[in-house]
Amino acid sequence: MKISELSAYIDGTIVCNADKADKEVYSAFSSDMMSDVLAFVLDQGVLITGLINPQIVRTALMMDIECIVVVRGKTPDAAIISLAEANGIVIVTTKKNMFETSGRLYSAGLKA
Amino acid sequence: MANQFIHQEYLVAGNNFNSAGSASEAVKSTLKKMGVASSDIRRVAIAMYEGEINMVIHAGGGIALVDIYYDKINILLNDKGKGIADLEKAMQPGYSTAPEEVQRLGFGAGMGLPNMKKYADVFDIQSEVGVGTTVKMTIYFG
Numbered sequence: 001m002k003i004s005e006l007s008a009y010i011d012g013t014i015v016c017n018a019d020k021a022d023k024e025v026y027s028a029f030s031s032d033m034m035s036d037v038l039a040f041v042l043d044q045g046v047l048i049t050g051l052i053n054p055q056i057v058r059t060a061l062m063m064d065i066e067c068i069v070v071v072r073g074k075t076p077d078a079a080i081i082s083l084a085e086a087n088g089i090v091i092v093t094t095k096k097n098m099f100e101t102s103g104r105l106y107s108a109g110l111k112a
Numbered sequence: 113m114a115n116q117f118i119h120q121e122y123l124v125a126g127n128n129f130n131s132a133g134s135a136s137e138a139v140k141s142t143l144k145k146m147g148v149a150s151s152d153i154r155r156v157a158i159a160m161y162e163g164e165i166n167m168v169i170h171a172g173g174g175i176a177l178v179d180i181y182y183d184k185i186n187i188l189l190n191d192k193g194k195g196i197a198d199l200e201k202a203m204q205p206g207y208s209t210a211p212e213e214v215q216r217l218g219f220g221a222g223m224g225l226p227n228m229k230k231y232a233d234v235f236d237i238q239s240e241v242g243v244g245t246t247v248k249m250t251i252y253f254g
């Protein structure tokens with residue numbers, strides 16, 4: 001699905017790199033532990049997390065992940081946004097929790 | 113270019129979670145410019161990033177020495193931190209001594225060393241309590 005569609009499924013808001021929202025994503029991984037994310041390579045994957053610090057962007061960058069979904073209504077600060085912007089990573093925020101976000105996106109067709 | 117060779121050195125600052133990962137980021141972009149395959153770059157980036165983060169969290173910082181050849185990369189991570197008493201234990205998935213405030217930042221799953229071993233083609237770790245830790249990794253391209 002496109003990142004814009006992903007955002008719609010979870011009533012999300014695209015907070016940076018909105019011009020890249022028509023990129024296709026196929027799979028996702030949900031975790032608050034970055035090394036758990038780093039253990040599994042995803043192709044065109046999405047990182048779903050409740051964390052907000054620059055390391056979510058660095059982790060995504062190392063993994064070639066192009067979209068991060070931040071759950072539970074948290075707002076990434078300016079430092080996180082600018083790091084994501086510089087690296088072309090789209091950040092979507094949603095008020096939904098990690099379970100519901102993952103469930104909706106899985107039902108909509110994102111692979112585990 | 114069979115004789116291509118790049119040497120890079122990075123100082124990794126301890127306990128700084130804003131800069132943590134910037135050395136790995138720089139190496140990643142060098143490899144990208146060289147045209148190394150993205151699956152190889154990813155293995156390098158993940159292995160080095162885990163090692164860099166370990167120096168930030170557990171060792172008060174350290175240095176990263178990187179030698180890039182046309183067909184491989186050698187990464188040496190050296191710190192003068194507290195060292196690791198039981199290496200066998202530290203290598204086990206899930207083993208972590210990360211304090212709670214570090215866990216709240218998303219680290220301390222105890223997966224860093226296992227990930228480095230998994231993604232590097234050659235992995236070697238030497239450590240002495242009170243002296244420091246040295247990690248050597250080689251990743252072959254292609």
Ligand SMILES: Nc1ncnc2c1ncn2[C@@H]1O[C@H](COP(=O)(O)OP(=O)(O)OP(=O)(O)O)[C@@H](O)[C@H]1O
Pocket residue numbers: 035036162166167169170171191193194195196202203207208209210218219220221222223224225226245
């Ligand atoms: N450079 C180091 N200096 C001192 N101790 C270290 C160093 N690297 C690792 N350790 C020790 O080995 C343990 C396991 O390391 P590992 O990277 O596997 O997990 P972690 O860093 O605790 O968590 P994660 O990497 O999943 O975020 C650490 O918790 C720490 O006790």
Ligand SMILES: [Mg+2]
Pocket residue numbers: 035162165166220223224225
């Ligand atoms: Mg670690």
